[in-house]
Amino acid sequence: MLTLAVQKSGRLSEKTLRLLEECGIQIGNGGKGKLKAVSSTFPLEILYLRDDDIPECVADGIAHVGIVGANVVFEKDREVEIVEGLGFARCRMSIAVPKEMDYKGLADLNGLKIATSFPRILSKYLQENHVQAEIHEINGSVEIAPSIGLADVIFDIVSTGSTLLSNSLKEVETVLHSEAVLIAHPGMDAEKRALLEQLIFRIKAVLKAKDYKYILLNVPNEKIETICQILPGMKSPTVMPLAKEGWSSLHSVIREKEFWEIIERLKQNGAQGILVIPIEKMIV
Numbered sequence: 452m453l454t455l456a457v458q459k460s461g462r463l464s465e466k467t468l469r470l471l472e473e474c475g476i477q478i479g480n481g482g483k484g485k486l487k488a489v490s491s492t493f494p495l496e497i498l499y500l501r502d503d504d505i506p507e508c509v510a511d512g513i514a515h516v517g518i519v520g521a522n523v524v525f526e527k528d529r530e531v532e533i534v535e536g537l538g539f540a541r542c543r544m545s546i547a548v549p550k551e552m553d554y555k556g557l558a559d560l561n562g563l564k565i566a567t568s569f570p571r572i573l574s575k576y577l578q579e580n581h582v583q584a585e586i587h588e589i590n591g592s593v594e595i596a597p598s599i600g601l602a603d604v605i606f607d608i609v610s611t612g613s614t615l616l617s618n619s620l621k622e623v624e625t626v627l628h629s630e631a632v633l634i635a636h637p638g639m640d641a642e643k644r645a646l647l648e649q650l651i652f653r654i655k656a657v658l659k660a661k662d663y664k665y666i667l668l669n670v671p672n673e674k675i676e677t678i679c680q681i682l683p684g685m686k687s688p689t690v691m692p693l694a695k696e697g698w699s700s701l702h703s704v705i706r707e708k709e710f711w712e713i714i715e716r717l718k719q720n721g722a723q724g725i726l727v728i729p730i731e732k733m734i735v
């Protein structure tokens with residue numbers, strides 16, 4: 452059985468469990484306060500932990516794999532393999548200063564006190580940029596540090612920027628981008644590796660499906676060739692005759708991002724009755 456460490460409760464928990472479910476790995480709710488669970492549909496045991504403890508747990512082999520923010524993996528700097536980006540909990544880690552500060556560049560941080568929950572990432576960044584500043588470690592509510600005199604500036608997670616705004620801070624340097632990642636213990640035996648490969652296969656199929664849509668449209672027969680070039684599909688589109696003479700139904704897949712660009716060209720070429728449908732799993 453493969454052991455997977457996930458966050459017990461927090462920003463990653465719900466999306467982690469949803470991803471596993473989409474991979475056909477049911478956990479069952481197990482009851483409040485449960486710290487361990489076994490899936491009934493995949494040989495997987497789940498450990499519910501604080502996110503900070505996940506990299507160490509995987510490095511030590513207590514869990515074979517884990518799902519945690521890449522920022523925490525970098526901060527903990529333990530020996531783990533980053534296997535796959537999972538596309539959720541996207542955020543960045545940035546330095547922010549009081550909005551009235553006349554910040555011109557990194558050199559302005561020399562001699563200042565910086566509050567953060569991520570001292571290792573910050574210290575490495577300051578060293579690489581030859582900045583000498585004092586790091587003040589704080590476990591949460593980092594954004595209030597300047598206003599209560601705990602530090603001059605901060606280094607923390609930013610997503611929408613609204614926490615910075617409501618604390619009268621402005622983002623001045625982006626240090627790294629992060630998302631939830633699947634990590635693995637480097638020295639796994641062949642049996643565990645095989646289970647990990649199965650898990651990766653399923654995760655990839657689910658993530659890929661999120662980027663694509665299934666598209667069906669009716670096209671005049673003389674335009675089939677042109678439309679097939681606009682919608683190349685996975686191999687090539689499926690074309691089926693309609694009951695109405697001179698028309699066909701064309702089925703294909705498109706990247707979600709490209710949809711609005713392509714739609715105009717489809718209409719110009721006489722496409723009608725266009726349906727766009729989400730795909731649940733995609734195996735190429």
Ligand SMILES: Nc1ncnc2c1ncn2[C@@H]1O[C@H](COP(=O)(O)OP(=O)(O)OP(=O)(O)O)[C@@H](O)[C@H]1O
Binds near residue numbers: 501520522541542629
């Ligand atoms: N505002 C945000 N938007 C997107 N992702 C975020 C945001 N805040 C945090 N994250 C990501 O989610 C991870 C977990 O955040 P969370 O706030 O749940 O951590 P925590 O309070 O340290 O949890 P724990 O109790 O497990 O220690 C962060 O390390 C980061 O990768």
Ligand SMILES: O=P(O)(O)OC[C@H]1O[C@H](OP(=O)(O)OP(=O)(O)O)[C@H](O)[C@@H]1O
Binds near residue numbers: 591609
């Ligand atoms: O740019 P924003 O969209 O405002 O997001 C950034 C905030 O989100 C996280 O905190 P969270 O809300 O998880 O609360 P926490 O301080 O309890 O971790 C993070 O620590 C920032 O404070």
Ligand SMILES: [Mg+2]
Binds near residue numbers: 501502503
């Ligand atoms: Mg934490």
